[in-house]
Amino acid sequence: MRALLVDRSAPAGLRLGQAPDPVPAPHQALIRVAATSFNYGEIRHGLEEAPDGSVPGWDAAGVVEQAAADGSGPAVGTLVTTLAMDGAWAELRAVDTEWMGTAPAGADPGALSTIPVAGASALRALHRIGPLLGRRVLITGATGGVGRYAVQLARQGGAHVVASTGNPEAHSDALRTLGAHEVIVGPGPKALGTPVDGVVDLVGGSQLVDGYQMLAEHGTLVSVGHATDEREHFPARAFFGDQGGHDRTIASFYLAACTGLTRDLTWLAERVAGGGLDPQISWRGSWDGAAEAAEALLGRHLHGKAVLELD
Ligand SMILES: NC(=O)c1ccc[n+]([C@@H]2O[C@H](COP(=O)([O-])OP(=O)(O)OC[C@H]3O[C@@H](n4cnc5c(N)ncnc54)[C@H](OP(=O)(O)O)[C@@H]3O)[C@@H](O)[C@H]2O)c1
Known part of the structure; x- marks a missing residue:
């Protein structure tokens, strides 16, 4: 699959490349990611700590491609917003079903991708x-x-x-x-x-x-x-x-120490999809522009959320 990989020799320490498809554990669903959003914490600290070649990223929204084997979480085809400590900046992501919320069909994945870290925190x-x-x-x-x-x-x-x-x-x-x-x-x-x-x-x-x-x-x-x-x-x-x-x-x-996030992520996704909450997207573009968005966030030029769409 295509993914944004940590590469300390590249601008902002990120390079678009290939990574192995994730293999979900029994309590994880496999998500086909449509959009991801950047958070200050993962750009500032997360990238420093991640090894070269790894796939970082906390927030991603997309559609369930394979439901969790243990029967938990949403069914194939459900639009979801997801949280984990890595793996968001890729075409496929395996996520614990406790760390995903469902969203109304037809909602904007870019807007949904802003929810997990920013909205839930x-x-x-x-x-x-x-x-x-x-x-x-x-x-x-x-x-x-x-x-x-x-x-x-x-x-x-x-x-x-x-x-x-x-x-x-x-x-x-x-x-x-x-x-x-x-x-x-x-x-x-x-x-x-x-x-x-x-x-x-x-x-x-x-x-x-x-x-x-x-x-x-x-x-x-x-x-x-x-x-x-x-x-x-x-x-x-x-x-x-x-x-x-x-x-x-x-x-x-x-x-990451909070439990019961599914309910909050689902509630927030409904509010965002219905227009009751504005995700405040201030930068939106293809993941080719990841370095530009990351540098703007670190430089305090970007206020609000940066959303990357996976094309
Ligand atoms: N503990 C957790 O689980 C958790 C969860 C989510 C976020 N966080 C943390 O919460 C903070 C906010 O996250 P975020 O995603 O909203 O970040 P953000 O988008 O970068 O916003 C932080 C805001 O703080 C102000 N700021 C930035 N640098 C500053 C500085 N050196 N001195 C004073 N003000 C400064 C800026 O506002 P102005 O330019 O308008 O002053 C900026 O808009 C980050 O530190 C993040 O790591 C922690």
């Missing part, structure tokens, strides 16, 4: 915060793939949504269109004003520290992302519970 992080109705929620790194889903989902959950970006001039209108009530630069007290009940932090460093300090009593910050390499330095007394600081939580997050 946003949804699970918001679940961790708890009820959103009438709550004030901050999303840092809101212009990225996860952030754009998080803004939409938090708004749909009934939250007052504050979106943070390093460049509000460029992104304020788009974030407000997605559902943000306020767009700010960084979560410091001056920009944020009133404390928040929940934070989905996609940046880390000083934004995590400032976001935590702006949590109201009983508030939760979910530390999903580490887009910056900055360290987190908490000032003295940051963890004292007086002066409104009682019972505040910082929760770590790892999507």
